[in-house]
Amino acid sequence: MKEYQIDVQLSSNLKEKPAFDQLSFGTVFTDHMFIMDYTEGMGWHDARIVPYQPISLDPSAIIFHYGQTVFEGLKAYNTKDNEILLFRPDENMKRLNRSNKRLVIPEIDEDFALYALKKLIAVDKDWVPSVEGTSLYVRPFIFATEPYLGVRPSAQYSFVIILSPVGAYYKEGINPVKIAVEGDFVRAVKGGTGNAKTAGNYAASLKAQHDAEKQGYSQVLWLDGRENKYIEEVGSMNVFFKIDGEVVTPELNGSILEGITRKSVIELLQYWNIPVVERKISIEELFAAHHEGKLEEAFGTGTAAVISPIGELSWNGEKITVNNLETGPLAKKIYDSLTGIQTGVAEDPFGWRVVVETE
Structure with a gap:
């Protein structure tokens, strides 16, 4: 070197x-x-x-x-x-x-x-x-x-x-949080700076987050800035949904930040042979999946919290509960695996760990 x-x-x-x-x-x-x-x-x-x-x-x-x-x-x-x-x-x-x-x-x-x-x-x-x-x-x-x-x-x-x-970033820890779907404000828009990690994106999110917290929610679920229907991120995290056995996460589209925990979760699921797909997913599809009994789990992913399970979603006056407000088995497995690799207590088959020489 x-x-x-x-x-x-x-x-x-x-x-x-x-x-x-x-x-x-x-x-x-x-x-x-x-x-x-x-x-x-x-x-x-x-x-x-x-x-x-x-x-x-x-x-x-x-x-x-x-x-x-x-x-x-x-x-x-x-x-x-x-x-x-x-x-x-x-x-x-x-x-x-x-x-x-x-x-x-x-x-x-x-x-x-x-x-x-x-x-x-x-x-x-x-x-x-x-x-x-x-x-x-x-x-x-x-x-x-x-x-x-x-x-x-x-x-x-x-x-x-x-x-x-x-x-811990969230006082709830690995316990599910309540999320409000944001209908008025947007975090970013394709062609803007949503896929860059820059301060303005976070400043733009504060008003919606502040309003959601006053109503008892931990964070907001962001929809796209053009049609206001497709799911993008949850708070400052990427988001995943397990629907009828398949894990779905919004595809990168220029307004979604390419999270490193997101990338790791996708690679971990592929390693486990669990079906995972990156695609557009609308809020209507998500609520329909819940009504059909197919929405099994929902969770955010990010450096600060690693995995943050979602237990409740509120949209257009309707509230839905995910997995009985309990942490789902997949979210728990991912959390344990990632934190195990990060802290050295689990095997690292991917070579993700880097040692800091202190001598």
Whole structure:
């Protein structure tokens, strides 16, 4: 492997670590962060690990006004043998560059980005929790830093990685959640930025999510932005349905994010010889399948929660219950298999695990 240069400045004021058995999600951050800058004409430069600290930006920085930013999310896991594992991090770096292309952000060297990520985790290795159900959440992100009020791609960027020890994303854990089908707002539309992991997509989702939570729902089920009938995602997750023995997930169409957990679930089902298909599925078809007794399970998939079973769906004034508000056997099997691979307690026939060298 070629030599990579990263300047490391260790913190002289280490933080007190939280109780790892009482972690929430995304509220506590480690002692260090990675930063690398981009300047037009120079490329990416000055890779460094520094103490975790605020970022100083000019008020006219392009990110504040035109939203030119992308991000990723993945996790590091501590095994019973005190080995730190990552789950398919190369896929995250590939997706980061796909998002970069869509937002006209200079691409990063994926191998170097992964090297930097591993080195940062090695520096803050004592922050990787070992309590069951916990992990170290890894957030790489890139944003435009050039001070300029004009609608064009920035000439300057920063690439940052921060780390956060986390517990469960949903307080319900692997228990089924209640979901409202969104009929007014849309998350994204084909031709937009739905297949990029960019902040604007999430900002656009907040109003519907806020309204759903006030009505007692955990999240919303998004329909397509053109006909308002085809299912796309659930909250910030991809979604799967088991209908009459076959697993169905919405096909990638330009407005759906290509989730790495989604990809892994499909490959896992194929490995088990369980029928799985990527296609359009309308909300009418889903409710009809329930009325016919064919809707067996429904669940979301994503890095933060891994698997989130859906127990209730509300649409057009009608509520349906999925699998008696219980976690289905397939969702449980997928969850156990994925988390088993991620945490090193199960075999990994796919080679998805990546070890972080900490010595």
